[in-house]
Amino acid sequence: MIHMNPKIVGLGTTFLLLLIFGAVVVAPRYTNPESDRVSDTYRPRTDLEEKGRALYISYGCQYCHTQYIRTIDWDLGADRIAQAGDYARDTSPQLGSNRIGPDLSQEGGEHTDDWHFAHFRNPRWTRPESIMPSFSYLAPEERKAMTAYVQSLGGRSADGRVERQWHWRRQAIAAYQAGVDENIRWLHSKVPDGWLRVPNPYPITDASFKRGEVIYQRHCLGCHGPVGDGQGPAVAEIYPPPLNFTTLKRHGIAGGATGGMLYYQIMNGITGTAMPYFKRELESEKIWDVSNYVARQFIGIVDANQEPKGIDAAFEPVEKK
Ligand code: HEC
Ligand code: HEC
Structure with missing residues (x-):
C-alpha cells in the first residue's frame, strides 16, 4: 500500500495534469488529420x-x-x-x-x-x-x-453569395434610376409568371387584418415606413430605397399588384437590395396576412379570396348568400 505523503501527492498530481494535457492538447494536434488542414470553403482574409x-x-x-x-x-x-x-x-x-x-x-x-x-x-x-x-x-x-x-x-461559400448580391444590385440600381415605372416593371419581371396571377387565398377578416398589421410593425416598418411610402428611418442608409407601396396602385392588379406577387417578393426578398427574404422567419399564413395588410392599407387594391377560389377552408368565415 502506498503511504500518502506530500511528495507522492505532488508527483501524482503533476503526472495526472501532464496526462490530461497530453490527451486534450498534444494528442489531438498529432492524431487529428484535420487540425491544420483548411476546409474547402476556407480562404485567407483581406x-x-x-x-x-x-x-x-x-x-x-x-x-x-x-x-x-x-x-x-x-x-x-x-x-x-x-x-x-x-x-x-x-x-x-x-x-x-x-x-x-x-x-x-x-x-x-x-x-x-x-x-x-x-x-x-x-x-x-x-x-x-x-x-x-x-x-x-x-x-x-x-x-x-x-x-x-x-x-x-x-469563406468561399459567402464569396459566391456576395457576388450574387452585387450581380443583382447593379441591375436593381439601374432599374431604380430609370424611374418608378421601369423599376416596378423590372421588379415584377423577376417574379415567376404564375405568382403574378395568383390572388391572395386568405380572406380579410378583422383578426387577419390585425395580424397583418402587427407583422408589418414587427418586420417592415423601419424600411417601408408607418404609412407604406418607403420613408422609414432606414431610408437614410438604404439604396435603392425601400419601395413606396402607393406607387403600385397605378399598376393595378393586372399589372402585378396581386397577392401572389406580394407573397413571392416577401418570401424570397429581392437579392441585391436591402429587402430581406422572410421565408425562414414567417410561416405561410403570416406572409399572406401581411400581403393583405399592405394591399388594403397602402396600395388600395385588394384581391383577397377572389373567384375562382374553390371550396373555402373550414376556418374561413361563411359568406351570407
Ligand atoms: C431593410 C429594409 C427592408 C425591410 C425590413 C423590408 N423591406 Fe420590402 N423592400 C425593401 C427594398 C429596398 C425594396 C426594393 C426597392 C427597389 O428595388 O426599388 C423592397 C421591396 C419590397 C416589395 C416589392 C414590391 C414589388 O412590387 O415588387 C415588397 C412587396 C416588399 N418590399 C414588402 C415588404 C414587407 C411586407 C416587409 C416586412 C415583412 C418588408 N418589405 C421589409 C426594403 C425592405
Ligand atoms: C446584446 C447582444 C448583441 C450584441 C452585443 C451584438 N448583437 Fe448582433 N444581433 C443580436 C440580435 C438579438 C440580433 C437579431 C436581431 C437583429 O437582426 O438585429 C442580431 C443580429 C445581427 C446580425 C444580422 C444577422 C442576420 O442576418 O439576420 C448581424 C450581422 C450582427 N448581429 C452582427 C453583430 C456585430 C458585428 C456585433 C458587434 C459589433 C453584434 N452583432 C453585437 C444581438 C447582439
Missing part, C-alpha cells in the same frame, strides 16, 4: 476583413453571436456544419458561447452592405423588435471594416 475581425472582438460581438453550427442545430438550417478546417488559421476562433443573436458563421452575402450599414446604425431600423445594441458610434472606416468582415463569414 486586411480590411482582419481589421473588422479585431473590432468584432473588441466590441464584444461574440458575447451574443456564435460562429459554429453543429449537427444538433438543425433548427438554424444546418446548411453547413462547422468543420475544424474552417478555423484552421484563426489564432482565437470566435466560436462564441451565447446565441442571443443568430449564428453568424454563414453571414456573408445574407444581406447587402447597405442593409448592414442601416443595421449597425440602428438594428431597430431593419428589425423593429431587435435587442441588438446600436453601433452608431462606429467611425465610417470602422463600419466599413466590420461590414467587410461580416460579409466574409462563410
Whole structure:
C-alpha cells in the first residue's frame, strides 16, 4: 500500500495534469488529420476583413453571436456544419458561447452592405423588435471594416453569395434610376409568371387584418415606413430605397399588384437590395396576412379570396348568400 505523503501527492498530481494535457492538447494536434488542414470553403482574409475581425472582438460581438453550427442545430438550417478546417488559421476562433443573436458563421452575402450599414446604425431600423445594441458610434472606416468582415463569414461559400448580391444590385440600381415605372416593371419581371396571377387565398377578416398589421410593425416598418411610402428611418442608409407601396396602385392588379406577387417578393426578398427574404422567419399564413395588410392599407387594391377560389377552408368565415 502506498503511504500518502506530500511528495507522492505532488508527483501524482503533476503526472495526472501532464496526462490530461497530453490527451486534450498534444494528442489531438498529432492524431487529428484535420487540425491544420483548411476546409474547402476556407480562404485567407483581406486586411480590411482582419481589421473588422479585431473590432468584432473588441466590441464584444461574440458575447451574443456564435460562429459554429453543429449537427444538433438543425433548427438554424444546418446548411453547413462547422468543420475544424474552417478555423484552421484563426489564432482565437470566435466560436462564441451565447446565441442571443443568430449564428453568424454563414453571414456573408445574407444581406447587402447597405442593409448592414442601416443595421449597425440602428438594428431597430431593419428589425423593429431587435435587442441588438446600436453601433452608431462606429467611425465610417470602422463600419466599413466590420461590414467587410461580416460579409466574409462563410469563406468561399459567402464569396459566391456576395457576388450574387452585387450581380443583382447593379441591375436593381439601374432599374431604380430609370424611374418608378421601369423599376416596378423590372421588379415584377423577376417574379415567376404564375405568382403574378395568383390572388391572395386568405380572406380579410378583422383578426387577419390585425395580424397583418402587427407583422408589418414587427418586420417592415423601419424600411417601408408607418404609412407604406418607403420613408422609414432606414431610408437614410438604404439604396435603392425601400419601395413606396402607393406607387403600385397605378399598376393595378393586372399589372402585378396581386397577392401572389406580394407573397413571392416577401418570401424570397429581392437579392441585391436591402429587402430581406422572410421565408425562414414567417410561416405561410403570416406572409399572406401581411400581403393583405399592405394591399388594403397602402396600395388600395385588394384581391383577397377572389373567384375562382374553390371550396373555402373550414376556418374561413361563411359568406351570407
Ligand atoms: C446584446 C447582444 C448583441 C450584441 C452585443 C451584438 N448583437 Fe448582433 N444581433 C443580436 C440580435 C438579438 C440580433 C437579431 C436581431 C437583429 O437582426 O438585429 C442580431 C443580429 C445581427 C446580425 C444580422 C444577422 C442576420 O442576418 O439576420 C448581424 C450581422 C450582427 N448581429 C452582427 C453583430 C456585430 C458585428 C456585433 C458587434 C459589433 C453584434 N452583432 C453585437 C444581438 C447582439
Ligand atoms: C431593410 C429594409 C427592408 C425591410 C425590413 C423590408 N423591406 Fe420590402 N423592400 C425593401 C427594398 C429596398 C425594396 C426594393 C426597392 C427597389 O428595388 O426599388 C423592397 C421591396 C419590397 C416589395 C416589392 C414590391 C414589388 O412590387 O415588387 C415588397 C412587396 C416588399 N418590399 C414588402 C415588404 C414587407 C411586407 C416587409 C416586412 C415583412 C418588408 N418589405 C421589409 C426594403 C425592405
